Amino acid sequence: KNRDGKKAREEGGQKKDRGKTVPNKDQKESENKEKKTTKRGKEGENKQKKGRKNSTSSASSNSSDEESLSEEELAMLKEQVEQKKKLISTMRNKPWRMVKKLSVLREAQDFVEKFEGALGKGKGKKLYAYKMMMAKKWVKFKRDFENFKTQCIPWEMKIKEVESHFGSSVASYFIFLRWMYGVNLVLFGLIFGLVIIPEVLMGMPYGSLPRKTVPRAEQETAMDFSVLWDFEGYIKYSALFYGYYNNQRTIGWLKYRLPMAYFMVGISVFGYSLMVVIRSMARNANESTADGDDDNFIFSWKMFTSWDYLIGNPETADNKFASITTSFKESIVDEQESNKDENIHLRRFLRVLANVLIICCLCGSGYLIYFVVKRSQTFSKMQNVGWYERNEVEIVMSLLGMFCPPLFETIAALENYHPRIGLKWQLGRIFALFLGNLYTFLLALMDDVNEKLAEEDVVKNITHWTLLGHHNSSAGNDSTVTPPPLDPADVPRGPCWETTVGIEFVRLTVSDILVTYITILVGDFIRACFVRFVNYCWCWDLEAGFPSYAEFDISGNVLGLVFNQGMIWMGSFYAPGLVGINVLRLLTSMYFQCWAVMSSNVPHARVFKASKSNNFYMGLLLLILFLSLLPVAYTIMSLPPSFDCGPFSGKKRMYDVIQETIELDFPLFVAKIFSYVANPGLIIPAILLMVLTIYYLNAVSKAYQRANAELKKKMQMQREEEKNKRNNKASTNPMLQDLEDLLTPNMKTESPPKHAEDKKIESPNGSSPARKPGRGEALAGSPMAGRRGAALTPPSQVFVAQPRTLGVWAPYPGQPRPWGHPLGPVPGRGRGQPCFPRAAR
C-alpha cells in the first residue's frame, strides 16, 4: 500500500527520499483519454520506477482475469483506478524522459479506460459512464479555455523581446504596465457602460438644459483650440464631466436611475481596484516564501541563480557576465572586510546629515507648490494672463518631479548603504515627494472649492431673481400665454465646483503625460542620437564618458505610473471621462516606451535583484489607493453638491440619493432593514468585533513566525553540530563551552552541543531523563549520568521545554548512543513538565 508514496516521490538524486507530493497544477486536469500515442517504452532511470511499473502491469493483468467482482475486489479496483488517475495528473511534474512518460501514460490510460466502466454496476453503470464522459468533456473544455486565454494575452512577444535584451527587471515594469492597463480597461468599461452611454443615449441632449449648454458669454470662443486644450468650452459641457449630468431620478424608457448609477459606479471603482490590488499582493506574497533568510546563502544564490536564462542577446550577455563578475568580487571583498572595524560614528553622522538635507528639500518643495497655487488663485482673478501664468502650477509640479529625485540620489551617496537598501530609501523619498506635492495641490484645490461654495449662494439668488424677472416680463401683459422659456444659454450659472475639480485633475493628468513623453523623447532618444552621431567629431568619447546612453529607470517609471493611477482614482468621480484618457495613455505608453527602450537604452551596467520589489510596488499602489479615496470620500460626505449641475443637484448631500432610492424603489421592509443596519448600536459592536478579529489573527501569525524562527534555529544548530562532529571539534556553542568549563575536566568526552537556548541542563542524579530521541539523550547522558557522584549540585532548572515536534530529529547513523536508549518519540513529555529522573541504567 505504499504505492501512493512511491508515485508521489520525485526522481532526483538518489541521496534522500523527499517524500513530497507534487502539487497538482490546475492546467492539467485529471483525466483525458483522448489522445493516445504510439511511442515505444523506455528504460526508466530509477529501479523503483521499474519495479512499480512491473507491479502495476502485473496488477492489471491480474484484474483482467477476474470476471465477477466482489465488494472488496471492486473497492480495490476502484482504488487502483484512482491511483492511475492520480499518476496521470501528476506525471507532468516528474522529471522523466518524454518517451517514458508517454509509455507510462498510455498504459495508465488503458487501464483506467478498461476498468472504469466495469466499476459501475447494472443500471448505475450507464449513469457512471455518462458522468465520466461529462467530466471528461468538462475537463477538455476547461483546458481549451485556458489555452485560449493564454493566447489572448496581449503584447507577450514584445515583452519577451525586451526581456531578452534587458533582463527581467526591466521587463517587470512592462508587465506591471500591462496589468495596470487591464485594471483601467475594466474601470473604463464600468464607467463608460453604466454612466456615459446611458446618458448619451437616453439623457436630454445638448442644449436642452442650462447645465448642458455653453453660456452665452463663452459661446464665441467655445470652439477655439486653446480653450478646448484647457478643457473649457464645448468639452466642459459634455458627458466627460460631472456637471453635464441631469438630476432626473430616472431617464429614458428603461427608467434607468442615473444618479444612483453614478454614485454606485463611483464607489465600485474604488471597491474593484482595492480587490484587485489586494488579490495581486496576496498572490505575490504566496510566491515569495523567503523571509529574512537573505544572508544565509549569499554565495550559493549568486552562483546558481544569477544567470538570467532569458537573455538572448550577446551584448546583454556580456553585460551580464561583467556584472556577475563584479558582484562576486564585491561579495568577496565584503567577506574579507567583514571583520574590519568601521567608523560607526562617522557613518551615523553622515546619515543623519543626509536625512536632514532631504527633509529640507521636501519641505522646500511643499512650500513652493503652496506658494505657486496661491499665486495662481490671484492670477485667475486677473485678466490677460499669459500662458505661463495659467499653467504655472502644473509646470512647477512637473519640474519638481523631474529634478528632485536625482538630487536625492546625490545626497544619498553620503549614506553609504547597501544598494538594495539604498534603493528602498530612494523610492521612499520620491514617494514622499510626490505625495507631498499631491496633497498640497489638493489643499489648495479645497480652498478653491470653498470659495466657490460661498459664491454659489450669491449666484443662486441671482438665478432665482433672473428667472422671476424673465417670467414677469414675458408674461407681462397677456397672462394666458405661457411664457417662452429662457434660452438655456442665458441662464446665469452657478460656479459648479465639481466640474472645476474634475477639470483640474484632467489638466494635471494631461500635463503629466506630456512631460513624461517629452522627457523620454529628449532624455533618451535625442540623447542617444546625439551620442551616436556627434561622437565622431567630439573631443572625448561620448559613449563611454559623460552623457553616454541612458539606462532605463525602472523605479522612476513605476512610481510615475503609480502616482498617475492615484490621480485617476481621485479625479474619476468628478470627471468620468478621465479613465478613458488614461486607457489611451497606457496604450500609447506601452508601444512608445517599448520602442524607446529598444532603440535608445542600454542594459543596466549593474544588475541587482529587484526580486521582492513587486510587493513593494503593490504596497505603494495600495497606499495611494487609500490616500486617493480619502479626499473623494470627504467631499462626498461633507460638501453639499452644486445646486444646478450634476446628478445630485438639489440634494443636501450626495449620498442622499441612496436614501431616496431605498425609500422609493424598494419595498418597505428593505428600508426598515437598512435603518436597523445603519443603527450605531449595531455598527459599533461590528467594528469592535472586527478589531478583535484583527488582533487575534495578528497574534496567531506572530506565533507562527516565532515557531518558524525556532525551527530555523534548530536546523542551523543541527548543521553546525554535524560539522563539528565531522571535524571532531569541541562544540562551538558558547553556552555549552561554559558548561564544559564548569564540569570537571575528566568528564570531557566528546560532548555534542546542545540544541536551542531554552534547553536547560538535566538533573544530574545519575538519571537519564526521558527525552526526545537523538541528541537530547546523548547530551543528557554524557556529562551527567552515572559516572559522576553527586559531587556537583545540579543546576536547579529541570525545565524540559520541547517546543518542536518530536520525531523531527531522526537519529543520525553516526550518533553516539552510549546507553542504548529507545529512540522512539517520547510520549507524554509536554512543554514545561519537569523531568522525572529515571532509574539509572
Place this chain on the structure above:
Amino acid sequence: RLKNPLLFEQEQLFLPVWQICRFWLHGRYHEMAPNVVPMDYTKDPDVKLPMQLIINMPELKENPFKERIVESFSEDGEGSLSFNDFVDMFSVLSEMAPRELKAIYAFKIYDFNTDNFICKADLEKTLNKLTREELTAEEITLVCEKVIEEADMDGDGKLGFADFENMISKAPDFLRI
C-alpha cells in the same frame, strides 16, 4: 506541415498551446537540419540532432551552460536530442514549469561530472563559466568554500540534491531559470 499531429500529449507539457503548436517547435527542430529531420512523424523515426546544432539556437547561444543543458535532456548523455527530448527541454525551461521540476533539472545541469553530487570541482567549473574565468584562483577557492559552507547541510563536503533543493527553494530569483 506535420503529418501526424498526435505526437505528444499536450498535458505533459507546460508550454501554452500556441507555442507548442506542433508547427512551431517542429519547424524549429526541422530547420536546424532540414536534410535529416523528416516532416512525417507517423513512422516514429529515430532521428537525433547532435549537440553542436542545438547549442547554436538563439535561445541557448548566449547561455554559459548550454552544453550542460543539452546534455541533461539527452537520452544518451552525449547531447544529441531527439524531437521528444527537444520538446521536453523547452517545456521544462518554460515559465510555467513548477519550481520542484526546475530544481531537479538545475541540479543535473550544474553537476558536471554526473555523479549526482555537486562537488567542489563542479562548483569551480560553474564559477568559471559564469565569470568567463575573470576571477583569480584564490577568489575561486574562496567562493567555492563559501558555497559549500552555506549550503551543505549534511556535512559531506559536497552538495547533494537535498542540500541544493533546500538552498534553491529559498532563493527569490530562482524561477528565472
